[in-house]
Amino acid sequence: MPMVLSDPFEALLNLQAALEGAFRANWLESSPSGSGAYPPINVFRKGDDFVVIAEVPGIKKSDLDIQVHGNAIRLAGVKSLDYSEKASVHRRERLAGRFDRAISIPIEVDADKVKAECRDGILALYLPRAERDKPRSIKLA
Amino acid sequence: MAKSQELSVQEKKEVAPKEEKTVPARFYVPNADIFETDSALTVVMEMPGVEKKDLSIQLENEVLRIEGRIDFSKYEELEPVYAEYNIGHYARAFTLSNKIDQDGITADLADGVLTLTLKKAKEAMPKRITIK
Numbered sequence: 001m002p003m004v005l006s007d008p009f010e011a012l013l014n015l016q017a018a019l020e021g022a023f024r025a026n027w028l029e030s031s032p033s034g035s036g037a038y039p040p041i042n043v044f045r046k047g048d049d050f051v052v053i054a055e056v057p058g059i060k061k062s063d064l065d066i067q068v069h070g071n072a073i074r075l076a077g078v079k080s081l082d083y084s085e086k087a088s089v090h091r092r093e094r095l096a097g098r099f100d101r102a103i104s105i106p107i108e109v110d111a112d113k114v115k116a117e118c119r120d121g122i123l124a125l126y127l128p129r130a131e132r133d134k135p136r137s138i139k140l141a
Numbered sequence: 142m143a144k145s146q147e148l149s150v151q152e153k154k155e156v157a158p159k160e161e162k163t164v165p166a167r168f169y170v171p172n173a174d175i176f177e178t179d180s181a182l183t184v185v186m187e188m189p190g191v192e193k194k195d196l197s198i199q200l201e202n203e204v205l206r207i208e209g210r211i212d213f214s215k216y217e218e219l220e221p222v223y224a225e226y227n228i229g230h231y232a233r234a235f236t237l238s239n240k241i242d243q244d245g246i247t248a249d250l251a252d253g254v255l256t257l258t259l260k261k262a263k264e265a266m267p268k269r270i271t272i273k
Contacts, residue, residue, distance in 0.1 A: 012166040012213050015221075016229060022221040038148040040226040044219035051219055055226060057187035057253035079148055087176035087183065094174050094187060097148035121189030121253015 038099040039075060039123070048129045050105055057121035058094065064118065066125065068111045073125065076100040108133035150225075156232050167229040171209070171255075175235070179267055182241070182259040188231045189253035198248055198257065200241065206234040207255070240265040 019042065039054040052073065056064065059079045067074040078098040083089075108130040115126040156168040171186040184205070188196075191209035199206045209231040216228070237259070245260030 011217075012211075012229070015213055015216055016167055016227055018221050019224040019227050022224040023227075037150045037225075040150050041223075042221060042225060042228075043223040044216070045222050046219050050222075055189040055253070057189040059252065081174070083174070083176060084178070087178045089174070089176045091173060091175040093151075093172040094185065095148060095151060097146035099148040118252075120192055120250075121187065 038101060041075075041101075041103065043105065048107075048134055050107060050109075050127045050129075052103070052105070052125040052127065054123045054125075055121060056118065056123045059118075059121075061118050064123065066116055066123075068109055068114050068125075068127070070111075071106065071108050072102055072104045073109075073127070074100070074102045075123075153226055153229075155229075167227065168232045169227075169229045170233055171207075171231045173233065180261060181245075182237070182261065184235065184255075184257040184259070186231075186233065186255045186257075187253060188250075188255055190228070191231060191250070191253065191255075193250050196248075196250060196255065198246070200237075200243060200246065203237045203241075204234055205237055205257075205259070206232075207257075208232045209255070 022042075039056050041052055041054045044051040044053065054075065056077075056079075058081070059077055063079070064075070064077040067076075076099060079096050081094060081096045105127065107127075109127045110130040113128045117124045117126075151172060154170040156170050171188045173187075174185040176183050184207075186207065188209040190211045192212060195210040195212060197206075197208045211228055211230055213228060240262040242260045242262045247258045249256045249258075
């Protein structure tokens with residue numbers, strides 16, 4: 001019987017372990033993946049549908065271009081840093097530049113029902129499976 | 142210049158803490174930019190997924206300690222199938238070399254980026270000396 005974990009830290013650890021398990025799984029390998037690797041993504045399943053989540057800190061909504069076609073998703077955009085010229089820099093770790101990434105997921109997406117949210121530097125794409133792509137159960141006569 | 146450059150992925154670094162955490166979960170080091178002007182020190186940190194209410198900023202003994210927590214309840218009903226990064230809280234601490242005006246610290250969180258502006262204390266401001 002699975003234990004019910006009420007401890008939130010235990011829950012986080014479980015999530016981290018689950019992500020570790022799915023780390024670079026060969027799940028996307030069968031499909032050619034665009035020209036770049038940015039932004040890093042995590043893909044989740046939610047029932048029939050898929051959720052793609054990416055970390056895009058510092059990227060404005062207006063600088064993000066998201067396209068969905070069939071089972072292909074394209075994430076493109078530009079990240080810019082604007083700092084005052086007069087400052088002297090002690091540390092520079094953040095990167096700026098443009099990106100263009102395409103991924104294919106193994107379901108056909110209903111492009112009209114895709115929802116995209118970008119909040120606190122996290123981009124979430126809700127990709128509902130197209131009705132015609134959903135599995136049908138066959139009744140035995 | 143920045144526009145023509147291809148953006149590359151930065152692997153998340155796990156925190157290697159001096160003090161041990163009492164919780165087993167992983168913490169990550171947020172990428173930071175630090176720069177200084179005559180009057181202030183600015184620390185910019187990337188903490189995607191952290192909300193304002195889950196952010197703690199402390200300045201004690203000239204050590205600036207920032208911790209950002211992720212609300213991972215959002216991931217509850219999601220089953221991971223493919224992952225390129227892990228999710229965790231963020232923690233980072235800096236020892237400040239200049240005297241900072243404790244009341245003059247402002248913090249702003251936007252699009253997962255925390256900008257901390259630390260005003261220098263009056264005695265730490267550079268003095269201009271005019272030659273007679």
